[in-house]
Amino acid sequence: MAAESKTKHYVNVFLRYFVLILVGLIMIYPLVWMVGATFKSNAEIFSSIGFIPKNPTLEGYKKAMESYGGAINVWKAMLNTFSYVIPKVVFTMISATVTAYGFGRFEFKGRGILFSVLMATLFLPQVVLNVPQFIMFSKMGWVDSKLYLPIIVPTLFATDTLFVFQLIQFLRNVPKELDEAAKIDGCNAVQTLVKVIVPMLSPAITSIALFQFMWSSNDFMGPLLYVNTPAKYPLAIFVKMSMDADSGFQWNRILALSLISIIPSLVVFFMAQDKFVDGISAGGVKG
Template sequence: MTREMRVKVNTCIRYFVLIVVGLVMIYPLIWMVGATFKSNNEIFGGIGFWPKNPTLSGYKSALKSYGGDINIFKAMLNTYEIVLPKVVFTVVSATITAYGFARFQFRGKNLLFAVLMSTLFLPQVVLNVPQFIMYNQFGWIDSPIYLALVIPALFATDTYFVFMLIQFLRNIPKELEEAAEIDGCNSFKTLIHVIVPMLKPSIVSCALFQFMWTSNDFMGPLLYVNTPGRYPASIFVKMSMDADAGFEWNRVLAMSLISIIPSLIVFFLAQDSFIDGIAAGGVKG
């Protein structure tokens, strides 16, 4: 077998393996789409995608109001009232904090950085009780604008994103900032006009991670949101599961599918920058 033939065979094998693995990974999502058109009995009758007796009862039930003055669309609106400001606040605070640690020297820097990194090892369940007591004293519990869920993002509380951006900043030559300083830029202007454009892939990665994590967050809204009319989609889907009357799984799956569509759209629109950001992060530590 010639060298060219071996290369073609190896390429075909790689693509075949990638296609098979890709289909295995994406099939649960494909199955969920088909299951929204099935009855309960058919859902548990097999793992096939195509429904034998298609029905729209799942979507009709999903559009009904459960829990008083809330439906799936109001729940999704509530979700993005939390997600959008939290993403913006996280990107701004994490970028500023990472810039400070990566580029400036100040007393206690190493100690503060060690404390910051140590918070990565704290499970959220350990923080729930003290945070709830503190936010309750602040009057943030069940706030109409979700203060308990949004305001902490202003203070770079998501340490993972700070650490990620610091790693990216180490790849940016300091000579660029020195050139900007010669041109009359102060630290803030250098950050805005030099650093942020070069950090765009990593900032998009941070924004996407926060977008997906916050959209899927269940424990935060469960703790800090008490009014059913303000529940996000993650809580609303759980509310729709009536254990006494039995689950209508096609309704639950239809609600889940409707609620994740915006996240899928955002991911596919930003996937190029996201992939660039992840790839760049592996170049240097």
């Protein structure tokens, strides 16, 4: 009986890992194929679904390094991208943490109404806000700003409601006794936030930083609306510019640019993978 039970256990484990590995291969194959396709010629890309190039060439990467109109190249576009992505990440972490701390730890008049309004913005599509925001930023003279003000400044005001909600959920699992102990030790509200709450929230803060980094790096609509000068284009728009319908798509160049554009996000994700998983799993637990 014990041997039969052991056999069932091994079979279940085998089937479980077999399914996981199979699904993993199916999910990762498009990325592997894209890496291989960057070393293929345009003709070979459409000749087979195999990822190993028959006649490897660096033509795609050489073309990817070419500038666009002499004003911008892939490295300049990458620098432009990080010049607003990094401030967005930093400001999002600060504003979302402060807002979540206020709603999660303090009682004040209108708290319930304000929190309801905050949550209601989750159901408001960004496309609805594009026109009024563009009009507002145009009147403020921020469109095509050198510092990407229309893209960066809103993150100072915790406009990413999902991140605030995630931090509030995580904060519910942090005992309030820690706040009281800090108060007894002479800490005020700000010191309690910095010395007690932020270290406890570090996995959740890391996860929202990663989300913001990846979403902002891949954002196309924001720069398309608020950036008009080619020399200030980020990678998302630079990749789109490489798709010239008049002269025909150079797919090896497009795929090479796409691969280069996602490498920073992949590196950052794998560097902070452990805290990212902790933040997501803990944030989903109801306190």
